[in-house]
Amino acid sequence: MTIEKFVRYIQYEKRFSPHTIQAYQQDLEQFAAYLRREYELEELAAVQAIHVRSWTVSMMEDEYHTNSVRRKLSTLKAFFNYLQKFHALKRNPMQKVVVPKTGKRLPSTLVAAEFNHLLDRLTFSDDYPGQRDRMILEMLYGTGIRRAELIGLRLQDIDWSSSLLRVFGKRNKERMIPLSAHLIGLLQHYLQVREREFDGGVPDRLFLTNQGKVLYPKLVYNTVKRYLSMITSSEKRGPHVLRHSFATHLSENGADLNAIKELLGHSNLAATQIYTHNSIEQLKKIYQQAHPKGED
Known part of the structure; x- marks a missing residue:
């Protein structure tokens, strides 16, 4: 025992x-x-x-x-x-044993315009580290995958013909995530740079370190934190903020909750419902700012 x-x-x-x-x-x-x-x-x-x-x-x-x-x-x-x-x-x-209670805290998110402004404002170098860093940010926000899922991605997980990404989540559960035309274009360019940098003899993982090794969690975290620090003063600036932002922005734009659940790889709907709370908070803010009686 x-x-x-x-x-x-x-x-x-x-x-x-x-x-x-x-x-x-x-x-x-x-x-x-x-x-x-x-x-x-x-x-x-x-x-x-x-x-x-x-x-x-x-x-x-x-x-x-x-x-x-x-x-x-x-x-x-x-x-x-x-x-x-x-x-x-x-x-x-x-x-x-009674487990101590905790208040439900809404996940930290970015405003969509903030992230787009970051990518528009920055110039990523066209060498491998620069293009990899951009793809890390784009993939986390564009697909909502977890950090561990990003690290585990392999070259063969991209279905180019169907514009889909195969992701293996918690407990090795497989799901398919659509890839936008924007992401497909960026991935094609990134892979050209990757092939130019590493001429064989490297792992088949999609993302590698500068030395051609498998990514490690701290590198992904530090990369995201470094760039998010340029647009937000929030204490939460890790990869999960991009996942939360992905889900919240989908919810705010009318995406079905069950669809968001499948995209995130949640095992039950309760875990996904937190993002509807974020949308409600946004509606409250809009109401208070726009309605004549909103501030009463």
Whole structure:
């Protein structure tokens, strides 16, 4: 009943993403370290609800964000459910643990004109790094894919005849995303530059580092943050802002919620409905500015 066995279970049986597996393992190791330090408790199967509550209070006192605490408790819930199912754990301590509530926060987005202004104003160099950086921005905003999905794209995932992009999302779920004529043109030019830069002997991934290696998450994050810093002072300037903007702008322009759900690769509609809230906030703002009684 070790953390290692659970990690192997979610990796090979549940087929969680590497990022999720790493987060689960870190959460459990952090909890195990807390138990050893505070209670001299070595066996996770002996954990009681009081131990989990104590850890929760400790994290709140250390000013962990509520969302982080909730995620860590979700990890514990999955772990103890696993022990109950496969290792005959008699009492699940999570059944007596109340997860702290958090207010629903709307995702950060860009105004469409801001992003277009950024791309119009900047001159991207015609060498490989310049064209790759532009394509990273264009693809994240133009398709709404996640950072990990962008990194995983391969050359053969582009269906040129149908203008479609094959994306493998969470738990290796496949979906097809339409590519605009604008994106198709940019991709064709980018691939010419890529072929000129790397004459064979490189991975078949669509995007590569300057050295011809597979992209890594930090490079994508830093690239997006660097360019978004030029147009927004928001603290949120990572790749997910472009994904949120993609979905919000579709919603604001009348796209069907189910269609947005499919494009984003969400497993249920509830996760997509947050973008209708953004649209409602925009409608409120327009009403207050335009209606004679809007400011009353």
